[in-house]
Amino acid sequence: MKAIQQIAFGLESLQLTDLPTPTPAANEVLVKIEAVALNYLDVALATGTYSKELPLPRIPTSDGAGIVAAVGDSVSKWQPGDRVMIQYNQLWQRGLATPATNHIRTGVSTPGLLTEYAVIPEYALVRTPANLTSAEAATLPVAGVTAWTGLMSYANIQPGQTVLTQGTGGVSLFALQIALAAGARVIATSSNPAKLEKLKQLGAHEVIDYKQHPNWYEEVSRITNGEGVHATLDIAGAATIVNSVKSVGYNGFVGLVGFIAGAQLPLDLFTIVGNYIRLQGYSVGSLQSFEALAAAVALNNIHPVIDRIFPVSEVQEAFRHMGSGNYFGKIVIDMNA
Known part of the structure; x- marks a missing residue:
């Protein structure tokens, strides 16, 4: 599969690579990533201004949406073809945050979403509202x-x-x-x-x-x-x-x-x-909050504001645009373009 890897600190280090397509284990879901949205944290991690202790190479970004491609054993909630968004704080299901619920964060302590396929725990997915495109849905999980x-x-x-x-x-x-x-x-x-x-x-x-x-x-x-x-x-x-x-x-x-x-x-x-x-x-929120947001987005027909959609081939330019601060709304990368 195609993926963007960060091989060093600096935006010029974001490189298109070929990696093996992962296989979902029990209670996991293989998601075909359709779109990824950028956040300031992504730029800070890629440039090393947030931390230079991250293991490299790594697949960056935390915000994304896609389509279920396959499911592992014992998965009952999801099936191939479902449109889904990926939870950032994967273990924070409801209630107040704890050190344990903040332990696994998509794109920080796990591989990120700038990739054709990603394996996600079945409990860390939210159904995409029917009124949203994949590009719009990709902006919900973090921002x-x-x-x-x-x-x-x-x-x-x-x-x-x-x-x-x-x-x-x-x-x-x-x-x-x-x-x-x-x-x-x-x-x-x-x-x-x-x-x-x-x-x-x-x-x-x-x-x-x-x-x-x-x-x-x-x-x-x-x-x-x-x-x-x-x-x-x-x-x-x-x-x-x-x-x-x-x-x-x-x-x-x-x-x-x-x-x-x-x-x-x-x-x-x-x-x-x-x-x-x-x-x-605080940092982002729980799955319960995510599901409540998704319901409100559908009920009120809210459409996220997107500044610009970049093809994945222009990933470095997308990150530079994010770092410039000269935007109105979200910056999205189309993984199919």
Whole structure:
């Protein structure tokens, strides 16, 4: 089978190779990968900025969708032809995360999905919503589940509440779509006028240009009449956490899901304690959350926002585009092109 392998650290090391097609063992499923979506973590792992302790060569990426090609013994839930998405935290089935549930992560502690075929445990698959293409479905397992877990599982967003979304990457756009489907009011940020207009077209009630308003929590306060928002997901880390904390109101929720601008956070405990703010760090979510997201996507006919689809032959360019930050939505690699 064809697969993309990372043979060293650096995007130029992503090479097309031939590998043996795996055979599913008992309780395993062989999935023909149709599409893969990129996340910042994929670039960080490929360049070595996240860790240089990963064994090489490796097959990268964690986000993908495909079709069941074969099943191993004792598999009863899936059959050839089923359209499926792959769970990131493979052992996190439900409830709170534990060290054990975080032990096996697709594309980090297991081979990734930039390959024609992948063997996946039967319990780490979710049925693809009928309204999605494989390219759209590939964006759900990491970015979509991250947004759902923060807003619905942790923050428990209710109709009429207000959510702040930050930027135009996959997690933030999923957060916007999920919040709107939940009946929430959405304030969205970006530094690009064209992207701000796209955010309005997606349904954002208010938008803030954070280049014009570097202390954008002040604009959030103005828009909400001083009450602040109920929840926000902080994507960048060190560069945005102060604004995030000051943007939420009493009993507000800040989900800590990204570190693209640094992981050492300057926190103001007076604001956090005084306003009873909840800060929650987490990584993606459980299978239960994934299944709930898939059901909501089907029920509300949500279509993920895709910036661009690359053929697998342009994998290095796809990773560079992801690393540039110059995108609106998800970047997808078509494994059949």
